[in-house]
Amino acid sequence: MSPSCPHRHLQLDVSSHAAEAGFQRLPLAKRQAATTPAGRAGTEDAVAEHARLEALFPGPLVLPGDALAVDPKEPPQSLRSWIQDNMRNPVTQRRKTIYVVPAPQVGPAVSKTVSSWTVPSPSRAASLKGKCEAPDVELVRQYLEAFYYPLPVRLLPKEVRLVPWTGGNAAGRSKKQQDGPQYIGLQVGGIVTRITTRRCPDGAFGRQLRLSNILDAALDALPDDAYALVMLVAHDTYEDEHDDFCCGLAYGGSRIAVVSFARYHPLLDEAAGVDRDHAWPFAHCAAFVERLCRGAAAAGSRKKRKVDNSQVTTAAQPLADIIKKTLEAGARSDGDLSALWLSRVARTVAHEVGHCFCLTHCRYYACSMQSTTCVAEDLRQPPYLCPVCLAKLTRAVRDVSKGAFDETRFLIERYTTLARFCKQWERAAMFAGYRCWLEKRIDALQGGLPAERDLGNQELF
Known part of the structure; x- marks a missing residue:
């Protein structure tokens, strides 16, 4: 990690840009109320306890260009509103499996052209030293299985490949663009779906595939026992003609999602404006936050703005310890690029599957379910679910538990499973930081248990 920035001061709440953008964070009592089924704030003690919980849950940064700065009035989704959403699909004993579909293989009939579309163009790719392999689908599956513990996560047992499109309107090459076929086929098992392609607007890749068409194929492939499927x-x-690109899309009511890992390739970081040294958890570095805010305001005023010290801390604080231990773990921004790529894709896949649980974009905290406008913002967001979004997921899986549901035990087991996965991949800063964050949450939860309580080997699910 770059020694030029020690991340000495931390931004624990919204940035100075938030007010300029019109974003106003909900007060503490309303944040606590959003975690309750009734949607009402608890006693003073309950709100105070929630305040202590928030030590590990900073506010959203709301930096210039971030989704919450672009759309500051996006309505929040409390636990109560999530419960009342009639579009929500319940998790049942019959339908509780999450399926992961591997990236399609490229069939020999289209390999000469279509294979080259996955390689970043030399004009957009920065020089890269070291080996960088695409994320292994089995590792993505393992991460999802930990994140959505205790639900089973399986690979779809069907052949998935790209083939020539031979159905109606098989135009071959586009009339306007002679750099590739206008349509290709996506074969999942015995069904072939037409996928529209187009030239990549910013030239990062040769051509792109349309997400809505891929989602059509995902819907056809959805097994009977699936709660959700992500391809x-x-x-x-x-997504549409106005996009330069879109990394992921979910049809939550239909329980399907698609995630492209092309734009998360470390080769493209420089062109995408990614500051690897300030990806999460280092994104909460106050100097970094203020630099971005000051840079956005420079066009209107050259006056240096004063940092709001009420939102900045130098004290011994859990996030400061997480950053320190992440640095000590030796996770370097220029280290294991394959682990770095995996960490990015794993976070986005968990986010898109979250929409299948009917979780909307979060505005309460820095959270894995936040919306994003670009790759740089994406990588600044944390991998964990905030207290509000976690309350929704907890309630979703509670219905498939055996016997009485022990929420504290469920959280400890979920966090422990995630920490076990992250330990294998601490070469990536996100996984190293996440493991430390998870261990602090586990310690806090275990500290709140009665001394005689036995978590033993009881079967919870």
């Missing part, structure tokens, strides 16, 4: 794609993707 990985190695190619660059887009």
Whole structure:
């Protein structure tokens, strides 16, 4: 990690840009109320306890260009509103499995053209030293299985590949663009779906695939016992004609999602404006936050703005300890690039599957369910679920528990499972920081248990 920035001061709440953008964070009592089924704040003691919990849950940064700065009035989704959402699909004993679909193999009939579309163009790719392999689908599956513990997560047992499109309107090459076929086929098992392609607007890749078409294929592939299905794609993707690209999309009510890992390639970081040294957890560095805010304001005023010290801390604080231990773990921004790529994709896949649980974008805290406008913002967001979003997931899996549901025990087991996965990949800063964060949450939860309580080997799920 760059020694030029020691991350000595931390930004624990919204940035100075938030007020300029019109974003106003909900007060503590309303944040606590959002975690309750009734949607009402508890006693003073309950609110005070929630305040102590927030030591590990900083506010959203709301930096210039961030989603919450662009759309500061996006309505929040409390636990109560999530419970009342009639579009929500319940998790049941029959339908509780999450399926992961590997990125399609490229069939021989289209390999000459379509394979090249996954390689970043030399004009957009920075020089890269070291080996960098695409994320292994089995590792993505393992991460999802830990994140959505205790639900089973399986690979879809069907052949998935890209083939020529031979159905109606098989135009071959586009009339306007002679750099590739306008349509290709996505074969999942015995069903082939037409996928529209287009030239990549910013030239980062040769061509892109349309997400809505891929989601059509995902819907056809959804097994009867699936709660949700997420399909990985190695190619660059887009949602509509106005996008340069889109990394992921979910149809939550239909329980399907697609994630492209093309734009998370470390080769593209420089072109995407990614500051690896200030990805999460280092994104809460106050100097970094103020630099971005000051830079955005420079066009209107050259006057240096004063940092709001009420939102900055230098004290012994859990996040400061997490950053220190992440640095000590030796996770370097220029280290294991394959682990770095995996960490980015794992976080986004968990986010998109979260939409299948009917979780909307979060505005309460820095959270894995925050919306994003670009890759740089994406990498500044944490991998964990905030107290509000976690309350929704906890309630979703409670219905498939055996016997009485012990929420504290569930959280400890979920966090322990995630920490075990992260330990294997501490070469990436996100996983190293996440493991430390998880261990602090486990310690806090265990500290709140009665001394005689036995978590033993009881079967919870």
